[in-house]
Amino acid sequence: MPNRNPTTREIAAACGCNQSTVSHALRGHSKIPSETRKRIRAAAEKLGWRPNPLAAAYMAHLRTTRTPAFQASLGFLNTHPESGHINNLPLYMGRHYRxxxxxxxxxxxALEPIWLHEPHLTARRLASILRNRNITGLIVAGILRPSEILERLxxxxYAAVALGFSFTRPQLHRVAVHTSHGFHLMxxxxxxxxxxRIAVVVSRSYDNRVDHGVLYPTWFLQKHLPRTHRILTHIFPEPTEDAVPGIQAWIAQNRPEIILGEEIVWQxxxxxxxxxPQDVAFINNDWSPEYPKTAGFNQHHELHGSVAVDMVVAALMQNERGLPAVPRLTLIEGEFADGLAAxxxxEIPTISQPVNLL
Structure with missing residues (x-):
């Protein structure tokens, strides 16, 4: 094996193409067709080429210290079943997108939202849209309703990363919050x-969606807390209006001192x-900076979206596409956000007025 990397001129001569094409191909640029990138990279490696970590670090420094030129578009696959408009996404999904x-x-x-429940959209039509827009990097939002389109794509x-635990078919690299740490923290x-007298009141659909990151730490602490403490649980099917009467009846009957729950529980x-907090304190399982008086678990949703982009771009630069042989799960640690609600x-006797979280 040579002791030095071959030059782009040498690689270009071996491949029968120009130096500019070689340079872009080795950097994984989307302007070079995938098959051409693979062919050039294979020829370069045969000549002894290896990525230069110092050069990569320098280029990363340049990208963070100057305004980058437009390179390509990434796709944000919006899975909301009812609306394709970004402003209508659930709060956490909107923060992912931003x-x-x-x-x-x-x-x-550029980041282009694409609604997967657009009428008459099929896997073939989606592939055509992505091809026409030259999109090969995808971020899949959390699945609110299964989509056959994604199974057939x-x-x-594509280089793709999913957000959250709910997207399971096919298996992609994922970015998610460390929910079990979060509930243990709360x-x-x-x-x-x-x-x-502590209550955990959540929907079964939420616990399922986060890979049982609610009930596992709850059951663990139930076993290890002193007998003077109790953790009560009320698990309802879905966070919908139908669940409200049952939630209210359970709270009235069990009268917890503090509740850890979803938005529907607060309502x-x-x-x-x-x-x-005079009658009951409340900790929101998904704290938002839009409601700073609440207490809860800050999941840093914007960071999830940011990390997903980093992962997709890195895969594109390394010419990694397709379903991963071993999917990676990147967990984001959240933090507790103090608030008047808990x-x-x-300190409760000194709070004269109930907290208005609207």
């Missing part, structure tokens, strides 16, 4: 704040006219 859009812009890419043409905070409390128990 984080991905900002990071894509920093790297010189020919993934060998429960631990409730104990630290002096609450002894149920409001309709019961219970004061927060203060230390000793």
């Amino acid at each position: 984080g991905a859009q900002e990071r894509a812009r920093e790297l010189g890419y 020919d993934w060998k043409h 429960l631990t905070k409730a104990v630290e704040f002096g609450y002894r 149920s409390l409001r309709r019961m006219k219970w004061r927060v 203060p230390p128990k000793t």
